[in-house]
Every structure is written in C-alpha cells, then in structure tokens.
Amino acid sequence: MKGKKRVLKQLQKLLNGELAARDQYFAHSRMYEDWGLGKLYERIDHEMQEETEHADAIIKRMLFLETQPDYSQQDKVRVGASVTEMLKNDLEVEYEVTDLLKKSIAICEAEQDYETREILEKLLEDTEMDHAYWLEQQLGLIKKVGLKNYLQSQM
C-alpha cells in the first residue's frame, strides 16, 4: 500500500529524531555506568531501548507504505558533560520530538492516514508521560535535594 507523500516525509523526520535520541541515550547511559551511577544507567539504558522500539515502529510503517527509510540523515546527538547537562539535553530532545509528533499526527489526520496516526499517538504518550516527565522530575529533584544528594541517590 502506497503512503501519502506528506505523511512519509514526517515519518522520515521522526525517524531522524528517534535514531538520534537512541544514540544520545546510548552515549549517556554508558557514561553513567562509567561514573558508577547505576540507577541512572539502568533508567537511561531502558530509554535507549524504548527509542529503538519507536524507530522500529516507524521503520515498519514506512516499509509497509512502500518507502525505503533513509538511515543516513539522523539528527545531531548532543552529548552532555555533566549529569545536569545530560538530563537537560535529553529533555530538549524529548521536547523536540513531542513537537514533531504533534505536527505529524495533525498531518496524518488531514491525510486520513488513521493507522499511522494511531502509531504516532502511542509514541507521543511515551514521549510526554514517560520520558519528558521523568526528566523534568529529575531536574526538579536536583533543585530540591541538591546535586550531591541527587547523585548519591543514583549510585
């Protein structure tokens, strides 16, 4: 089944974002592990797996809509140098993905591609309620308990 052009363009953009997010989480999780921050490692490693699942859903949909996904256009990865910076960079990515997903869902609706819309809605829920929310909470906790205490809790 052939997909609508506008929908396919959005899916490619989303794939670029998901692949970059996956790599960023990959990099950050390994840094946390290296620093001995086991809890952050576990959480971010899990986020990496989820981003891979998101990319998987997009790739499968694109193939079904008879388009070859392009794996070479992935967005820039923003690796942070400190825990706070890493969390902030990750949150930035999640906000960008949220915006792009919302736009894409609106386009799917306009093009009557309801099945793609449904797939993206699931991604939006993960992005908002799981990833972005958790990152916001961590940055809030750093403010509340102080960075040293926060890091101690992540050992």
Added chain:
Amino acid sequence: MPAIPSRIASTFFFIKLKEASQVKGDNQVLVALNRSLKDQITAINQLFMHARIARNWGLKRLNDYEYQQSIVAMKMADDLIERVLFLEGLPNLQDPGKLMIGENVPEILKGDLKLMTRVREGLQEAIRTAEAARDFVSREILDEGLEQTEEQIDWIETQQWLIENSGLENYLQSLMEEA
C-alpha cells in the same frame, strides 16, 4: 407520581427506609458525628492531593505515606457514615472544609499538622458528647479515629524533627525512594 427533585426524593426514600428501626440516635451525637465526618472528608481530599503533588515532584515515599493516610481517613469516614445511617441521621458529605495545600514539603507537613490537630479536637469533643449521651458504641468508633489521628500527628512531628536535624535537602533525598 409527580416528578420531585432528586435531592428531596432521596431524603424521602431514606426516611421511609428506616421507619421500622428501633434505634434513634441522640441529636447532639448525630451533630458531633457529622462534624467529625466533615473533618474526615476534608482529610481524605487534602492528604490525597498532597500525595499526588509529592509524586509529581518525584518524592515517592511521601506520596505513599500521604496516600495511605488518605485511605485511613476514608475508612474512618466510612465507619462514621454507617453509624449515622444506623442512628437514622443523614450523613453530611456535601460540605467539606477548606484544604490547606502546601507549596513545598515543610508547608505540606504544616498544613497536615494543622488539619490533624483540628480533627483531633473534633473527635475529643464528639467523644465527650457520646459519653454524656451514653452512646458508647459511637464513642468507641470515635475513639478509634482519635488513636489513628494521634499516630498521624506523631508521624508529622517526627518528620519536622528530622528536617530540622538532618537538613531539608537530606530529608527530601530520603523521600525519593519507596519505603
């Protein structure tokens, strides 16, 4: 049958339902039970709201505690409602008191302490009334509520001591993990 407003209809229904019963509660006891009920309804709402605020901040342990205490208040309200109905009164759930919601953890604890202190005073008053009316079963129910309330007050005061002595940041850190 002509249509009557549902509020009135349910009251009629309620009166009819209890016509055959032998036990009528003392008026003052009913008033006291309803006052305590109002306090418990306020407590359910305030504690539940505080639980979810704490969860939103990532303070899981505080969320668990406030949630548990909200459920304790709900069970107490349940006992009071059942007693009032048995005594052929009308439990008043329409008019919960003002909530004291905090914007940070020390404020949350302060608001809860204020609320629990008021709950305690209401219960003491109600116990006195029940004793005077020789309604010993109501008294027993209220007494159980008083015990729980004092436990809650004790917990809050312990937290305030911990904040003072371990420092707010350390204290908050210890609320991050589930108990």
